[in-house]
Amino acid sequence: MKNRTRITAAALAGGLLALAAPVAAQAHVSATATSDAAGSYTVVTFSVPHGCEGSPTQVVTIDIPESIPSVTPSINPLWSVEKVMVPLDEPLEAAEGAEPVTERIGQIVYTSTTGGLEDGFRDAFELSLRLPDGEAGDTVEFPVTQTCDEGTAVWEGEDAPLVTLAASTGDAHGGSHSDAEETTAETAGTESEAVASTTQPDVLARVLGALGILIGAGGITAAILTRRTARTTAGQ
Numbered sequence: 001m002k003n004r005t006r007i008t009a010a011a012l013a014g015g016l017l018a019l020a021a022p023v024a025a026q027a028h029v030s031a032t033a034t035s036d037a038a039g040s041y042t043v044v045t046f047s048v049p050h051g052c053e054g055s056p057t058q059v060v061t062i063d064i065p066e067s068i069p070s071v072t073p074s075i076n077p078l079w080s081v082e083k084v085m086v087p088l089d090e091p092l093e094a095a096e097g098a099e100p101v102t103e104r105i106g107q108i109v110y111t112s113t114t115g116g117l118e119d120g121f122r123d124a125f126e127l128s129l130r131l132p133d134g135e136a137g138d139t140v141e142f143p144v145t146q147t148c149d150e151g152t153a154v155w156e157g158e159d160a161p162l163v164t165l166a167a168s169t170g171d172a173h174g175g176s177h178s179d180a181e182e183t184t185a186e187t188a189g190t191e192s193e194a195v196a197s198t199t200q201p202d203v204l205a206r207v208l209g210a211l212g213i214l215i216g217a218g219g220i221t222a223a224i225l226t227r228r229t230a231r232t233t234a235g236q
Contacts, residue, residue, distance in 0.1 A: 029144045031161035038168040039133045043074075044142070046161055049122040052148035056116030059147035060125060062108045065140060067132035069104045074126035079110040116149060136167040 029049070035042040051057050060079075064071055069092065073081050086106030094101055110125055117123050131140060140163045143156035155161060 028159055029146070029155045029161050031142055031163055033131075033163045036131070036163055036166045038131060038135070038138070038165045039172055040169065041128070041130050041172055042163075044127050044129065044163060046125045046127070046142070046144060047122055048117065048125070048144075048146065051117065051119035052146060052151035052153045054119045055148040055150040056112075056118050057146050057148050058112050058116045059145075060110040061145040061147070062110075062125065062127065063143040063145075064105055064107060064129075065132075065142065066104070067140065068129050069101070070129065071105050071108065072128040073108045073110075074128065076110060076123070076125060078114050078123070079112055079125075082109045082111070083107075084109060130172065131163065131165060133168065134165045136165060138165045139163065140165065 030047050031044050032047070033042045033044045046060070046062060048057060048060055066089075069088075071083075073083070075081065083105045084107035085103045087103050088101065091100035091102045108125075108127060134140075141156075141160040142162065143154070143160045145155070146153040
């Protein structure tokens with residue numbers, strides 16, 4: 001009996017841990033991207049699902065890695081947004097006639113304008129940017145700091161929201177030129193076939209219709225002549 005009781009307790013404990021693991025994973029601040037191809041433009045959405053141990057979130061700070069020199073934050077009507085600039089280790093060359101770029105956006109800071117995000121509710125923050133070049137499987141980390149009424153939650157290291165790069169498509173917008181050209185050619189070919197298949201029956205129908213009209217007209221003419229001949233014969 002004691003062994004059975006121990007086995008049952010262990011099974012229950014294991015089941016509770018299995019159920020708790022997904023909940024803990026979902027509690028992290030996460031990042032999802034509309035495109036994960038290396039070198040492509042994308043919109044990364046950061047989801048904040050809770051506060052700091054029950055305390056409402058007042059500020060969300062997203063760190064931008066050095067491999068991303070420019071980012072455009074989306075407006076969230078419940079939050080103010082600020083770009084925090086940081087100096088570059090080495091200036092970047094600008095367009096001809098322009099000054100070299102000496103700073104980049106190091107952080108995007110969202111501050112609540114409605115009294116904070118209550119614990120147990122989620123909100124999302126979107127950043128438009130271009131992913132860095134790299135190999136498939138490389139990761140781009142965006143450490144996030146939640147500042148709450150009481151306490152702070154820092155999501156960095158293994159807990160940092162990240163985007164895992166996929167292989168480059170050869171196009172910054174997420175598709176390759178060859179694929180686009182092939183698709184265009186296939187579409188044009190399909191449209192040509194459709195026009196041809198539609199045109200041939202249409203011409204045939206017109207020819208048959210014209211023949212029908214001629215045959216009908218000939219029949220009517222023959223009938224009229226037959227009646228006239230019959231009347232002439234009867235009159236004689």
